[in-house]
Amino acid sequence: MSRAEFKDVVPPLTEARIARQYAAIAARAPAARSPRATWVAWAAAAGLAAALAGTASHVWRAHAEGAIEGAVIESGSSTDGSPSTSVALTDGSRVVLGAATRARLTSDRPTAVRIDLEGGSLEVEATHLAGRTFVVQAGSYEVRVVGTHFSVRRDAGEVSVRVDRGVVEVAAMAGGESTRLAAGERWSAPDGTSAARLAPPSPAPVASTAPVVVPVPPAPMPVTAAPARHDESARDLFDEAQRARAEGRSADAARAFDRLRRGFPRDPRAALSAFELGRLRLDVLGDAAGAEEALRDAMALGPSSPFREDAEARRVEALGRMGDVGACAAARASYLARWPNGTYRRTVELGCGNR
Amino acid sequence: MPIPVRKSDPGRGTAGPSDTALVVAARAGEAWAHEALFRRYAPMANGMAFRLMGRDADVDDLVQDAFAVAFGRLDSLDDPQAFAAWLGSIVVRTAGKVIRRRVLMEKLGLRRRGEPIDIDAIASRVCGPEVAAELRGIYERVERLPADLRIAFLLRRVEGMELEEVARATGVSLATTKRRIAAAQQAVERWVDRERP
Secondary structure, eight states, rough: OOOOGGOOOOOOOOOHHHHHHHHHHHHHGGGGHHHHHHHHHHHHHHHHHHHHHTTTSSSETTTTOOOOOOOEEOOOOTTTOOEEEEOHHHEEEEEEEETTTTTEEEEEEEEEEEEEEEEEEEEEEEEOOTTOEEEEEEETEEEEESSSSEEEEEEEEEEEEEEEEEEEEEEEOOSSOOOOETTTTEEEEESOOOOOOTTTOSOOOOOOOOOEEEEEOOOOOOSSOOOTTTTOOHHHHHHOOOOHHHHOOOOHHHHHHHHHHHOTTSSTTTHHHHHHHHHHHHHTTTOHHHHHHHHHHHHHHHHTTHHHHHHHHHHHHHHHHHHHHHHHHHHHHHHHHHHHOOHHHHHHHHTTTTO | OOOOOOSSOOGSSSSSOOOOHHHHHHHHTTTTHHHHHHHHHHHHHHHHHHHHHSGGGGHHHHHHHHHHHHHHHHGOOOOOGGHHHHHHHHHHHHHHHHHHHHHHHHHHSSOOOTTOHHHHHHHHSSOOOHHHHHHHHHHHHHHTSSHHHHHHHHHHHSSOHHHHHHHHHHTTHHHHHHHHHHHHHHHHHHHHHHHOO
8 A cells, every 4th residue: 555655755846946837837828828928929929020010119009918018009099990909017907008099118027017108098907016116107297006097198288197996196207296196086287298199299398287186976886885995996805805814814804805795796706705704704713603694695696606505515514603503404404405415515414413 | 527635625724715716716817816726736736747757857747738728627627626636637637648648659769768767766855765665666667557557556556545536536437447456556566576586
């Protein structure tokens, strides 16, 4: 028979080796393709395109899926029927260019992303990464990303910014105080430099005047009795919950999952968050009643979710721990009727004490 | 059919998102979830690949093939929490293909026979000399076995799987599994007898 020690025999597994293996996997699996891998593919395609066109720089037009540092990204006019140009960045952020827009990706590094908007408008869905700065320069102003989703327009001698989610800071390149914009706020000011060639002709440079912050109606939000703050997105909360779990901050993770499922019940992550909240409350926080409520919510939010069986089984466990014999027996009967040969059948059968 | 995982399932702990969470996110196209699943199970897959192949040089390709297949077929995984076991069965089947390919290449003269086995070199570092010698003996002999027999034998003797688990991992009946392991065992014993002074 085998020896237990045999299983200790493993190959040397360094971080470099793991990274190399994953890079190869990501390059082969389209669904798992990392932004970096996407870039490599597009860099090669763009290099070929540039060579064929006899141009010196990489220029991305509509349908672009990735870009490399230093690349110019541009979109067609609104009248030529071109779809909007969407560019994926290394950190998972996405930039969507409006019509007749030209921008340059001047930095795309783990610590700094910088886009120079030469003319037109762009919309940014920025991932939230600690230690990474994300800046869009539009003429004489910089928009520094603090949160997640915003748009910048530079045309007709004006720079305008609108924030849909999260927070950004706008600062004049010449220095001075920055303006902090939260979700639902809009900012505009005369541009201090001329717009780029794709933008409409701009008037002579105008000295910066005090920017005006105009509150605008917030974008439609999911129907909710949300404790989620207005500057939070479901993705932010999910990321926050995962970070907290990885760092062993179970209570923080539970709070983030709770805010997500209550604040964004229509988000695809809501059911999963409710389920994860249930697991945390049951396994770590010792809150069986809270777990039962969250698991019930997970079943309601995702009636056909892949973890529906898990949620029902864990709910039986939660009700058993609560000592609610009647409800536990009903939940047990429901599980066994639905999954007579289910993965958790044995556990569920024993879940409420005596049958 | 996936192999039951008897060791503790890291996805069920509280140190990170559950396997279900990661699989669901990966199915939704979240690249971070693919990487998180890979990083969680890379040690398991590398270890299993190494123990099935006996050579470190074969491991990278096997692991990459197995994960690429797994990520491409995530939608077919009925129980996301069973990702580890499911991945294990993919590693086993991929190993079978690699071994068969290697044998074919040797027959065609495209690959040199008898390339060194390095499992005992690593075994001697992590286990005692007795275990390393035992492993070396096993691998020297299973090298000559057909892929199906070799895989079944190693899953039983080295991975320590139950017969039912070997059957599930290799996708054959319990009876076939028993026959393969018995045939492999007899072949190995015959070689041991011949090698006795």
